[in-house]
Amino acid sequence: MSQQRRTPFAATCTACGVDRETASANEIVAFYRRHHRHTGHDVEVTRADVDGDVPDTDDLETVVAELEEHYEEGVPIGVVAAAMARRGRSVGETLEEIHEVRMTGALYEPRHDHLAAF
């Protein structure tokens, strides 16, 4: 009997009782967007095997700035969502905060759905 390999990322919508396992962090965000489009529901990151230490802070700018050391051309937005999940934030809450901080100019996207601190 074959054993399925564990995917590095997983998320859940508790309202629907639906789980999603993905190979990439940003696919978690794509799942959130698709799910939210139909339901308005938020989703939680339940598993994230992220390289390196996750910054021990609630401050989004600092989280992105520290994670940037491990990534070229920006931190995948899903990795940021996974890091913020350890601080108790849902994916929707993190995306909303990212939008707010981006609108101040403190974060930007060097490529689509990848973040860098200004």
Next chain:
Amino acid sequence: MPYSMTRWNDGLDEVERVSPDITDETNALPARYFTDPDVYEMEKQKVFGQYWIYAGHTNCIPEVGDYYTRTIGDREIIVVRDHDDEVRAFYNVCAHRGSAMVDETPMTDPDNARRIRCPYHLWTYDLDGSLTSTPASFEDARLNPDLEDEDVGELDAEENALMEVRSDRIGPFVFVNFAEDPMSLDEQAGTMKAELEALPLEEYQLARRIVSEVECNWKTFGGNYSECDHCQANHQDWITGIALDESELEVNDYHWVLHYTHAEDVDDEMRIHDEHEAKFYYLWPNFTVNMYGTADGYGTYLIDPIDEERFQLVADYYFKDPDLSEEEAEFVRTSRQLQEEDFELVERQYRGLRSGALAQAQLGPNEHTVHKFHLLAQEAYEA
């Protein structure tokens, strides 16, 4: 007796068109129509751009100005109740420079607006789509030294209205069609329309929406829904109480109905319809209405493709009271169990299809609903 042989991708056999004769070995769509990304791109136009597609339920937007959005393929639309109490659909695209106007708004959490306003340059539309106002900067040429104010043309309200999407209904179910000259919804739905409209579907409210993502082509799940040859082996809890031998699969032009007879009769209060059975309707291409045999409520499935290898199952449950009773909540849980069992089956089937070994599947004699489904897909591709 006809002789049939599996069409493997072994260099010996070639695939053929879906035979209209279900006893032929080429009675199913070739496997590549389930796995090829180019096929899904084609389907966006030839299937989801040509046929009537489910857009939502009118009960979710009961007041004038209530609206929700819906994305079908690459097209995003607004479904809104206008001042005449009519439900209409428009592209979520401003007539000025093409901006999307309203944020994504799910049917489960609709919004309300007196008018539809584009946030980019504030062009504003009435709920019937007509352009009602533009800022003063569109009425004079104050910033352009090459123009006089009198050179500026008027923006006619109707000529610059939102682009309406053709819509029609089966009872409270709203459908849209993007084709220029489509068949009518009456023709596509056939007898299903009259049968459903004879029932008090408007008296039921959306109580639960559960959206799952499944790793297979949307047609793989559509085929699985459409037959019950797999039920005996795979839905052992559900088939307790169902007399599969007495059940019947009825095929029509663009829809099919699965009549599941219960082994023991069920009280009339536990059904909306008269027939003493569960009736599951599949309307080509990706919508089902589930008239339960054992619950005073009904459900719908939207089999909404993400790409060629994934879809979202949007499962809606309607009951008299949107606050579910304990029994109704248990009913929904049982339905979820059935879905999970089916997801495992279709994902397993799709894993096999993706390996590329099978060139063209073959259907059994009691999979005539799936045969119809494949014939309709072929008809759409070849149109």
